[in-house]
Amino acid sequence: MNIQSVKDLELIKKEYRLKLNLPDTVKVNIGMASCGIAAGARETFNTATETFADNDSIDICQTGCIGYCEAEPLVEILAKGKPRMMFKKVTSDKIVDIIHGYMANDFSDKKIKKHILGQIRDPRSLLEQDMANPQEQVDPIEGIPFLEDIPFFKGQVKIALRNCGYMDPDSIEEYFGKQGYIAFLDALHNAKPQEIITAVKESGLRGRGGGGFPTGIKWATCAKHDGQRSIICNADEGDPGAYMDRSILEGDPHSVIEGMLIAGLAIGSSLGFIYVRNEYPLAVKRLVTAIKQATAYGLLGDNIAGTKFCFKIKISTGAGAFVCGESTALMASLEGKVGRPKAKYVHTVEKGFRDQPTNLNNVETYANVPAIILKGAPWYASFGTDNSKGTKAFSLVGKVRNTGLLEVPMGIPLKDIVFSLGEGLPGKKKFKAVQTGGPSGGCIPEALMDTPVDYQQLASVGSIMGSGGMIVMDENTCMVDVARYFLDFLKDESCGQCNPCREGIKQSLDILTAICEGEGKEGDIELLEELGVMIQRFSLCGLGTAAPNPVLTTIKYFREEYESHIRDKKCKAGVCKNLFMYEIDEDACTGCTSCAKKCPQNAITGTKKEPHVLDQDKCIKCGICYDACKFDAIVIK
Amino acid sequence: MSNANTQPTGGEEEIDYLELDQMIEKEFNNDKENLIMILQAIQRRYNYIPRPALSYVSEKLSIPYSRIYEVSTFYSTFSLEPRGRNIISICTGTACHVRGADRIKEHIETSLNIRDGGTTEDKRYTLESVRCIGCCSLGPVVKINEDMHGRIATDEIKNVLNQYE
Numbered sequence: 001m002n003i004q005s006v007k008d009l010e011l012i013k014k015e016y017r018l019k020l021n022l023p024d025t026v027k028v029n030i031g032m033a034s035c036g037i038a039a040g041a042r043e044t045f046n047t048a049t050e051t052f053a054d055n056d057s058i059d060i061c062q063t064g065c066i067g068y069c070e071a072e073p074l075v076e077i078l079a080k081g082k083p084r085m086m087f088k089k090v091t092s093d094k095i096v097d098i099i100h101g102y103m104a105n106d107f108s109d110k111k112i113k114k115h116i117l118g119q120i121r122d123p124r125s126l127l128e129q130d131m132a133n134p135q136e137q138v139d140p141i142e143g144i145p146f147l148e149d150i151p152f153f154k155g156q157v158k159i160a161l162r163n164c165g166y167m168d169p170d171s172i173e174e175y176f177g178k179q180g181y182i183a184f185l186d187a188l189h190n191a192k193p194q195e196i197i198t199a200v201k202e203s204g205l206r207g208r209g210g211g212g213f214p215t216g217i218k219w220a221t222c223a224k225h226d227g228q229r230s231i232i233c234n235a236d237e238g239d240p241g242a243y244m245d246r247s248i249l250e251g252d253p254h255s256v257i258e259g260m261l262i263a264g265l266a267i268g269s270s271l272g273f274i275y276v277r278n279e280y281p282l283a284v285k286r287l288v289t290a291i292k293q294a295t296a297y298g299l300l301g302d303n304i305a306g307t308k309f310c311f312k313i314k315i316s317t318g319a320g321a322f323v324c325g326e327s328t329a330l331m332a333s334l335e336g337k338v339g340r341p342k343a344k345y346v347h348t349v350e351k352g353f354r355d356q357p358t359n360l361n362n363v364e365t366y367a368n369v370p371a372i373i374l375k376g377a378p379w380y381a382s383f384g385t386d387n388s389k390g391t392k393a394f395s396l397v398g399k400v401r402n403t404g405l406l407e408v409p410m411g412i413p414l415k416d417i418v419f420s421l422g423e424g425l426p427g428k429k430k431f432k433a434v435q436t437g438g439p440s441g442g443c444i445p446e447a448l449m450d451t452p453v454d455y456q457q458l459a460s461v462g463s464i465m466g467s468g469g470m471i472v473m474d475e476n477t478c479m480v481d482v483a484r485y486f487l488d489f490l491k492d493e494s495c496g497q498c499n500p501c502r503e504g505i506k507q508s509l510d511i512l513t514a515i516c517e518g519e520g521k522e523g524d525i526e527l528l529e530e531l532g533v534m535i536q537r538f539s540l541c542g543l544g545t546a547a548p549n550p551v552l553t554t555i556k557y558f559r560e561e562y563e564s565h566i567r568d569k570k571c572k573a574g575v576c577k578n579l580f581m582y583e584i585d586e587d588a589c590t591g592c593t594s595c596a597k598k599c600p601q602n603a604i605t606g607t608k609k610e611p612h613v614l615d616q617d618k619c620i621k622c623g624i625c626y627d628a629c630k631f632d633a634i635v636i637k
Numbered sequence: 638m639s640n641a642n643t644q645p646t647g648g649e650e651e652i653d654y655l656e657l658d659q660m661i662e663k664e665f666n667n668d669k670e671n672l673i674m675i676l677q678a679i680q681r682r683y684n685y686i687p688r689p690a691l692s693y694v695s696e697k698l699s700i701p702y703s704r705i706y707e708v709s710t711f712y713s714t715f716s717l718e719p720r721g722r723n724i725i726s727i728c729t730g731t732a733c734h735v736r737g738a739d740r741i742k743e744h745i746e747t748s749l750n751i752r753d754g755g756t757t758e759d760k761r762y763t764l765e766s767v768r769c770i771g772c773c774s775l776g777p778v779v780k781i782n783e784d785m786h787g788r789i790a791t792d793e794i795k796n797v798l799n800q801y802e
Contacts, residue, residue: 039787069774241773317673317674336670339711397774471731485731493768
């Protein structure tokens with residue numbers, strides 16, 4: 001069926017709203033994004049489907065990722081007139097009992113109780129405020145917290161991630177049910193291209209891939225240049241520790257397609273390209289399904305909804321090159337060439353892909369666009385700070401209790417993300433720094449954790465917003481090793497065409513490696529700073545100019561760690577193997593033998609209930625004993 | 638280029654040229670812009686990119702061999718050497734790194750007696766470190782073929798590896 005107007009959409013929307021919110025059956029939503037699957041969601045799904053194959057009153061469905069990755073596999077169960085419940089860590093051996101428990105309204109069994117995450121107060125996204133809260137008439141269960149009140153979810157505002165975890169990413173109808181494609185069809189029939197561009201400009205939306213360039217201005221400039229214009233979606237999410245784009249593509253691919261359609265309409269382009277990382281096979285699969293479905297409904301292709309507007313999308317997969325996240329390199333890669341950046345004397349909005357005007361935005365940027373068009377620019381601009389409007393998705397990972405994907409309004413302090421939503425660090429470990437912006441970003445120390453999430457403010461402390469990776473580091477993270485790690489990454493990923501980047505990174509890495517191996521000498525820190533400034537000033541593309549950031553920020557904020565590596569030959573974090581040793585604290589050791597049992601070298605000996613002894617000659621510093629000891633008796637010296 | 642459908646390459650891998658030819662035409666429209674995806678398809682089919690296949694693609698698409706060689710060596714996912722039956726991809730993204738991915742990697746290297754990028758003599762395993770597979774919350778992560786093993790500990794590695802023949 002070809003959809004012609006918003007009216008056609010409304011009919012399907014009505015039907016699927018009911019199915020999504022007030023189903024006739026018991027609806028079991030299993031989070032099936034990559035992270036859920038890695039935690040065992042596929043087995044959970046299969047067990048549930050097989051067990052209830054003959055039961056028409058139970059509907060087992062897949063959804064994307066709701067973001068609370070720590071508690072995967074996540075399962076939501078709902079039925080008309082009953083509370084919507086979210087369950088955590090539902091492995092295949094638990095799912096059947098949990099479904100039975102939900103149907104019987106009996107959560108007293110301990111086996112079920114410990115898997116309850118919370119009940120949902122209001123499942124509507126910010127775009128669905130035109131309907132009543134489907135849970136309004138339902139009496140909540142006493143003693144079970146609301147999901148919205150759990151620290152990880154409290155304070156989140158979901159715009160880009162609005163549908164992730166609440167719908168089947170393989171169903172375009174469910175996307176219609178979540179207000180999908182209404183913004184596009186409305187704009188197609190009723191808005192002039194200039195009006196769309198103005199709305200995006202006024203919303204204050206800036207590039208979410210890391211650059212932070214105002215999206216509306218980019219669209220306007222591209223639209224000004226004549227030629228065969230292209231709309232490219234950058235889904236080459238290369239920053240290690242960042243997976244917002246993967247989650248959106250796996251959880252809500254249509255929002256990106258709709259955003260690209262609106263961009264095509266505004267800029268006057270009929271050619272769309274999505275460049276996805278090869279490492280994201282599930283994202284590619286879901287995009288292919290989404291494009292086929294949109295084409296079947298006539299939302300992609302020729303003469304969309306009976307108008308003159310035509311738009312097609314092609315998916316290209318990358319082949320593992322970080323530098324292809326840079327716009328000119330990405331375009332070269334799309335042309336089937338090696339991804340080497342070009343100097344931007346002429347901007348890609350004028351001459352980019354195939355030497356024609358090209359508009360390139362990131363996945364999250366496009367996912368925001370339908371919401372802006374539907375709810376209006378002032379609504380979007382009401383979130384955030386003066387120069388950073390709206391919300392931003394982050395992946396909170398590393399040494400933090402609640403790892404996962406979250407979306408918060410711009411302007412909230414970093415410490416709120418790490419300590420309120422993330423609930424701080426697990427165990428008794430002490431916080432050291434948070435790394436933002438991937439290999440191009442910097443490490444922010446505890447003293448600066450009041451810094452708000454804002455493009456300018458993050459830049460002022462030497463880091464960048466980046467695409468949204470946020471890696472929490474504790475006392476067992478060595479900052480010199482972190483700098484070495486990022487430069488090692490960048491050395492491999494530098495395309496090699498300009499000297500400052502290719503040679504500068506290599507030289508800096510050699511110095512850092514020497515420091516980590518205990519060969520550091522006086523003057524190394526100053527030399528690293530000098531090299532850093534040179535690389536920043538003279539590299540050709542963004543990869544090079546940002547490459548020294550991890551080194552320069554760690555020197556700026558953790559200089560004493562560098563000094564203790566160089567002067568005292570000590571790595572207090574216990575990472576650089578030549579610079580520390582494990583010892584057993586006799587007073588703390590209870591003689592539980594768990595370290596001795598696990599030591600692969602048999603370096604630890606001792607009698608039960610007596611303090612153990614570690615043979616330094618045999619120790620390979622693998623750290624297994626350190627992780628195994630429950631009494632903090634293995635210490636780093 | 639031989640007209641025969643198959644031709645031995647170094648005695649090990651036989652390339653089905655007819656299949657290759659049809660794939661380039663039908664799936665990829667003989668389009669030079671699809672070069673990277675064509676190379677990916679070849680690697681999926683043979684587990685690596687045999688050099689004679691590169692020559693064939695070069696002639697078929699009229700792209701100089703030097704440029705195809707440049708592309709196949711620039712991008713890290715391509716391998717011009719035969720790989721093992723099981724590909725162990727160890728994630729060395731930042732989140733996995735701070736959670737001890739290096740230790741896991743060293744442990745695998747020692748127990749299989751191969752280095753990063755190497756293949757065991759019996760062709761059972763190839764070890765490759767990859768930059769972030771986006772499962773950061775489950776770090777450290779090891780992906781074997783298509784299976785993810787999250788929150789892996791050094792003492793579990795042996796059992797996990799043994800599952801793959």
